Amino acid sequence: MNKVDKFVATAFKALIVVYVLAVVFRTGFRPNIYRMVSVPLEYCLGIMLVYIGGRWTQTKLGVSQNGPGNLNVRALLKILGTLTALILVCIGIEYVFHSFSLTQQAVQDLQGSAEVQGVLGAPIRVGWFITGSMQIKGDAGAASLSIPVRGITAEADLEVKGVKKDGSWYVTDLYLITDSNKAVVQIPH
Numbered sequence: 001m002n003k004v005d006k007f008v009a010t011a012f013k014a015l016i017v018v019y020v021l022a023v024v025f026r027t028g029f030r031p032n033i034y035r036m037v038s039v040p041l042e043y044c045l046g047i048m049l050v051y052i053g054g055r056w057t058q059t060k061l062g063v064s065q066n067g068p069g070n071l072n073v074r075a076l077l078k079i080l081g082t083l084t085a086l087i088l089v090c091i092g093i094e095y096v097f098h099s100f101s102l103t104q105q106a107v108q109d110l111q112g113s114a115e116v117q118g119v120l121g122a123p124i125r126v127g128w129f130i131t132g133s134m135q136i137k138g139d140a141g142a143a144s145l146s147i148p149v150r151g152i153t154a155e156a157d158l159e160v161k162g163v164k165k166d167g168s169w170y171v172t173d174l175y176l177i178t179d180s181n182k183a184v185v186q187i188p189h
Contacts, residue, residue, distance in 0.1 A: 005055060012048045015041055097130040102143055102169040106160040109174055110149065113187050116176055120151025127155075139167045154178055 019041045060075040097103060103126075110116055111124050127148030134143040141164035149158050161173040174187040 008048055008051055012045070012052065015045055015048070019045060094128060094130065097132075097145070098126065100145075100169075102160060102162040102171065103130065103145065103147060105162075105169065105171050106145070106147065106158060106174055107149075109171065109187055110158055110176065116187060117151070119154060119176065119178060120149065120156060121153035122151060124149055124151045132160075136164060140164055141169075143169070149176075 019038065022037050022041065057079055060072065060079065062072045062075070107124075107126055117124065127150055130145055130147050132143060132145035135141055143160075143162050143164070145158075145160045145162075147158040147160060149156055156176050156178040159173070159175040159177060160171060162169050162171045164170075176187060
């Protein structure tokens with residue numbers, strides 16, 4: 001292991017500790033301070049993960065810094081298979097969130113709002129990487145989702161809260177938070 005690899009490994013461990021502490025104590029922080037700390041940490045961790053993954057792949061494939069040695073085709077196929085499986089799992093999870101009835105109801109309410117069309121511009125499209133949480137117990141449950149949306153003039157996050165009663169989902173709160181000026185629009189539902 002060379003000096004750069006040792007430095008990256010040490011820095012990665014330190015950033016993981018700082019990030020975990022930020023996540024654990026985020027309720028004590030003001031949200032804007034938490035965002036100010038967590039977003040740069042996430043970018044740094046992502047860059048380091050790409051570097052570490054690249055070095056690991058280089059080692060597994062038998063490629064040295066002096067040039068290609070004996071390429072390990074079996075390891076290459078395993079790596080490509082793993083990456084393909086991860087991509088398919090992410091696409092599957094995103095598809096489930098996009099086809100979720102609560103998401104569909106919220107997007108219908110969003111697209112039917114003249115005020116939102118004035119803010120975002122029509123047509124309005126749902127973006128990728130819906131985040132949130134759900135708690136389901138039989139025919140009852142609750143969910144909170146953040147759905148990225150964009151129109152022709154602006155982008156925003158659609159914040160949705162819903163409950164599940166008797167097996168059906170219902171929207172309880174629906175807000176549009178714009179990226180540009182942090183304006184909040186409550187959408188009737």
